[in-house]
Amino acid sequence: MIQTYPVDSAGGHSFERWHLDVFGCPGCKSNLVPMDSVLKCESCGTVYSVLNGIPSLISPDTALEMTAGHLPVKEFYLFERYDWTKDSKGLEYIYHHTRRAETWHYIEKLLPRDGIVLDIGCGTGLITHRLATIRQKAVALDMNLWALNQMNGKPYIVKAQADAEMLPVQDSSVDMVIATEVVEHLENPETTLQEMLRVCRPGGWLVGSVPSTNSIWKMRQHLSMTCAGNEPFHRNFTRNEITDLWHRVGYDGQIHGICFGLNWLWTVQK
Known part of the structure; x- marks a missing residue:
């Protein structure tokens, strides 16, 4: 088992040793103290705030770009209000929970x-809740502080606000990386795949x-009761496109069709 013990808190919020063994400066990837x-990054000295126990580990440069309106895609997900675990109803509820079951x-x-x-x-923890239920130690990252605040899971889950294209995680510090329904929202998905590989230990898995490009997705805004409908960027993939994406970062993934053919799921071993 991984040893854990209390570490001096930030603003009264306790961090365990295993939290700090994973968290890293999004810029230089060094330890945070x-x-x-x-x-505070012990290497470059950058300071990151902690609010309600959730550190905001977005690089200062990215934060400034969003504030200036230069990163509309990232900015959109800062303020989105979408709770997959509670809000969805009817067909949408069936879809999300079928996808969770098949992914799990x-x-x-x-x-x-x-x-x-x-x-x-x-997000609000569609997969993370399952990890907490089985007492699996997990680090949960999202751009959206509102979503992170909807989710508990202590003492097994630690949360942080983060950018998927600049993970605030130290090299080779986790044993599995999960990224469900994330890549389609990213303008530079290869960057995030490379980041996933960087933080995963050799022999670990990425899921x-x-x-998919199933034609039913064209009806998304009409079938969904919670879809915002104004996303600045959203991409659907063919099997070949997601396979090629992994090839471009040097890996062969196993690609599985799930959820009535609506999604592609990958499993990749580092």
Whole structure:
């Protein structure tokens, strides 16, 4: 088992040693140290705030770009209000929970029971809740603080606000990386795949999914009761496109059709 013990808190918020063994500066990837009400990079000195126990680990440059309106796609997900675990009804509810069940089937077979899982773009915890239920140590990342605040899971889940294209995670520090329904929202998906590979330990697994090009997705705004309908960027993938995406970062993934053919799920071993 991974040893855990309390570390001096930031602003009264306790961080365990395993949290700090994973968290890293999004810029230089070095260790972060709790100091008063912040986390500070021990290498470059950048300071990151902690609010309600959730560190905001977005690089200052990215934060400034969003504030200036230069990154509309990222900015959109800062303020989105979408709760897959509670809001969806009818067909949408069936879809989300079928997708979770089928995704969990693959995750469960590969889970590192004594290791740490990274859940990127966790949202309100559709997958993260399952990890907490089985007492799996996990780091849950999302751009959206509102979504992170909807999710509990202590003491097994630690949360942070983060950018998927610049993960605030140290090199080779987690045993599995999960990214379900994330890549389709990214303008530079190869960057995030490279980041996933960087943070995963050799022999670890990467599991994720994207929407397929099934024609039913054209009816998304009409069938969904919670779809915002104004996303600035959203991409659907063919099997070949998601296969080629992994090839471009140097890996062959196993690509599985799930959820009535609406999604492609990958399993990749580093």
